[in-house]
Amino acid sequence: MADTIFREFFLGFIRVHILHHAAREGVYGLGMIEELARHGYDLSPGTMYPLLHTMERNGYLTREDRHVNGRPRKYYVITEFGREVLAEARVKIAELTGSASTRGPGRSSATGSEAPPRPATRRAARR
Numbered sequence: 001m002a003d004t005i006f007r008e009f010f011l012g013f014i015r016v017h018i019l020h021h022a023a024r025e026g027v028y029g030l031g032m033i034e035e036l037a038r039h040g041y042d043l044s045p046g047t048m049y050p051l052l053h054t055m056e057r058n059g060y061l062t063r064e065d066r067h068v069n070g071r072p073r074k075y076y077v078i079t080e081f082g083r084e085v086l087a088e089a090r091v092k093i094a095e096l097t098g099s100a101s102t103r104g105p106g107r108s109s110a111t112g113s114e115a116p117p118r119p120a121t122r123r124a125a126r127r
């Protein structure tokens with residue numbers, strides 16, 4: 001049960017979180033496990049590494065081998081596509097949490113039912 005909830009919901013948050021950090025400085029598996037632990041997620045390497053691999057394969061991340069203290073370490077940094085997805089995810093999260101200020105102009109809701117139509121204060125159509 002808990003595992004189902006984890007897969008259905010939290011993996012999505014975790015992916016966004018990984019993108020967020022990969023956009024700033026690049027991430028590596030163990031570091032990301034520790035970072036997510038700070039946020040209360042308990043991920044095993046057996047979950048984290050396949051997740052990073054999948055995100056790389058799907059084009060959100062790209063791998064960079066760096067040397068840290070003389071040892072190779074696989075870093076993942078965000079791709080251009082990953083940035084687009086992250087930006088879109090931020091808009092959706094903001095909508096969900098009610099900070100509608102991030103809504104750009106011209107993105108009115110499709111229902112159009114919450115506001116009555118404005119009285120026709122007709123301006124001469126100026127362009």
Ligand SMILES: [Zn+2]
Pocket residue numbers: 017021035036039
């Ligand atoms: Zn974080």
